[in-house]
Amino acid sequence: DADVTQTPRNRITKTGKRIMLECSQTKGHDRMYWYRQDPGLGLRLIYYSFDVKDINKGEISDGYSVSRQAQAKFSLSLESAIPNQTALYFCATQGRTNQETQYFGPGTRLLVL
Amino acid sequence: GQSLEQPSEVTAVEGAIVQINCTYQTSGFYGLSWYQQHDGGAPTFLSYNALDGLEETGRFSSFLSRSDSYGYLLLQELQMKDSASYFCAALNSGYSTLTFGKGTMLLVSP
Numbered sequence: 001d002a003d004v005t006q007t008p009r010n011r012i013t014k015t016g017k018r019i020m021l022e023c024s025q026t027k028g029h030d031r032m033y034w035y036r037q038d039p040g041l042g043l044r045l046i047y048y049s050f051d052v053k054d055i056n057k058g059e060i061s062d063g064y065s066v067s068r069q070a071q072a073k074f075s076l077s078l079e080s081a082i083p084n085q086t087a088l089y090f091c092a093t094q095g096r097t098n099q100e101t102q103y104f105g106p107g108t109r110l111l112v113l
Numbered sequence: 114g115q116s117l118e119q120p121s122e123v124t125a126v127e128g129a130i131v132q133i134n135c136t137y138q139t140s141g142f143y144g145l146s147w148y149q150q151h152d153g154g155a156p157t158f159l160s161y162n163a164l165d166g167l168e169e170t171g172r173f174s175s176f177l178s179r180s181d182s183y184g185y186l187l188l189q190e191l192q193m194k195d196s197a198s199y200f201c202a203a204l205n206s207g208y209s210t211l212t213f214g215k216g217t218m219l220l221v222s223p
Contacts, residue, residue: 003153017158033210040121042200042215043156050209058210086155100146100163100204104155 003027004105006091012111013081021076023091023109031094032074033102034058034066036087043090049074081112115139115203118201124220125191131145133199133217141206145184148200150216156200160186174183188219196221 004025013019033054034046045058047066055066063085067075078085088109092102114144117137125131135145144163148156162168162177162184174187198211198218 043202043213045210047211048210059212080201090155100144100161101158104157107153108156109153 002106004091004093004103006089006105006108008108009106009111012113013084014113017081019078019081019110021078021089021091021110023074023076023105025072025091025093025103025105027072027093027095029093029095029103030071032068033092033094034064034074035074035090035092036060036085037090037107038087045074046076078110078112081110084111085111086112115142115205115212117175117201117203117212119199119214119217122218122220124154124222126222127191127193129191130187130189131187131191131219133201135184135201135214137182137184137201137203137214139182139203142179143204143206145175146202146204146211147173147175147186148202148213149197150200151197159199161204167206177185184195191221193223194220 007022033048035043037043048056049068065077090107091105094102119135146161150156160175167176172189177184180210198216200213200216202213
């Protein structure tokens with residue numbers, strides 16, 4: 001089984017809809033991250049969390065919110081989706097040892113019409 | 114914050130050696146990582162340099178020069194399966210976050 005899973009893997013939604021992307025991990029890592037990837041722009045950090053009570057904004061947090069429901073779960077919400085949020089979204093985890101390494105989920109392809 | 118520059122595309126033939134360069138402008142820089150991503154799949158960790166010098170992991174090596182704010186990934190004995198995007202990423206202070214470059218697409222031809 002995959003260590004970092006994301007649901008859904010693909011999603012099409014309409015402008016103005018609320019949508020939640022979910023991430024779960026079985027690696028036992030404290031740190032979790034949400035990134036978006038756009039062609040030619042690399043990976044950009046949206047939010048990150050070091051434990052259940054810790055939430056931090058990343059480079060591009062506007063229009064997004066997150067919830068860390070448990071050590072193993074970190075959800076990303078788009079309160080009112082807009083077309084320029086169409087992107088590939090990745091969740092990642094990082095442990096206390098080998099802190100230079102992040103482990104990525106398979107990604108969620110989101111299309112906002 | 115950090116900004117990283119790397120070439121957008123590199124081409125090479127099977128069996129060759131290719132070097133992907135990365136320059137960075139930093140504050141709170143801890144080290145440089147490299148990730149590989151095949152065609153929209155999950156990025157996977159390749160290598161990390163905390164100190165100046167060369168780190169070797171099989172066919173892949175990574176180099177860092179802090180004084181030059183420069184690093185590179187060296188891929189030897191290229192195989193078709195090495196065709197992918199490669200990202201350099203700066204590890205920020207406190208090992209807290211990574212800032213990624215925009216990625217280099219490597220195309221390996223027969």
